[in-house]
Amino acid sequence: xxxxxxxxxxxxxxxxxxxxxxxxxxxxxxxxxxxxxxxxxxxxxxxxxxxxxxxxxxxxxxxxxxxxxxxxxxxxxxxxxxxxxxxxxxxxxxxxxxxxxxxxxxxxxxxxxxxxxxxxxxxxxxxxxxxxxxxxxxxxxxxxxxxxxxxxxxxxxxxxxxxxxxxxxxxxxxxxxxxxxxxxxxxxxxxxxxxxxx
Numbered sequence: 001x002x003x004x005x006x007x008x009x010x011x012x013x014x015x016x017x018x019x020x021x022x023x024x025x026x027x028x029x030x031x032x033x034x035x036x037x038x039x040x041x042x043x044x045x046x047x048x049x050x051x052x053x054x055x056x057x058x059x060x061x062x063x064x065x066x067x068x069x070x071x072x073x074x075x076x077x078x079x080x081x082x083x084x085x086x087x088x089x090x091x092x093x094x095x096x097x098x099x100x101x102x103x104x105x106x107x108x109x110x111x112x113x114x115x116x117x118x119x120x121x122x123x124x125x126x127x128x129x130x131x132x133x134x135x136x137x138x139x140x141x142x143x144x145x146x147x148x149x150x151x152x153x154x155x156x157x158x159x160x161x162x163x164x165x166x167x168x169x170x171x172x173x174x175x176x177x178x179x180x181x182x183x184x185x186x187x188x189x190x191x192x193x194x195x196x197x198x
Contacts, residue, residue: 024189031186042073060084062118065175081106098128113138119147123155
């Protein structure tokens with residue numbers, strides 16, 4: 001074991017070639033699995049939007065890691081923009097209250113939009129976002145999500161591009177956080193209950 005920095009929660013150890021944060025119970029999706037899937041999604045999107053005016057809309061902050069890798073796997077011209085919306089407080093449960101924190105700078109009228117999300121669970125936040133974007137009259141709008149958590153779905157959403165289905169567990173890493181921590185982890189892992197059940 002070796003300490004990283006001064007925070008005890010930054011203790012990490014190696015197991016099976018994977019560097020684990022001490023707060024992670026188990027790696028659910030490895031770095032290699034994520035890389036393969038992101039490349040696959042990039043190839044499909046490149047084929048589907050060939051010759052079209054493609055705009056990737058990433059949802060901050062969680063989606064930034066995914067969209068950065070995804071856009072480098074897309075071989076056709078594209079533009080990217082960001083929105084920040086919130087339906088979470090400091091807890092692990094969605095509040096159902098959505099607030100726009102940062103709006104788009106790009107005009108998406110008559111353009112082909114792919115909303116890039118890190119995870120969809122209840123669908124409340126993304127459902128609001130889709131209605132907001134559809135009111136701007138894009139040529140088309142589709143969803144690309146890395147992690148889909150169907151067990152928690154409240155709002156039915158048409159997910160066109162999907163990475164992985166995950167069980168109803170609290171996951172972090174690869175952009176996903178708990179109280180702004182763990183986003184930097186290169187894999188998706190299950191957070192130990194004692195970390196958030198205080």
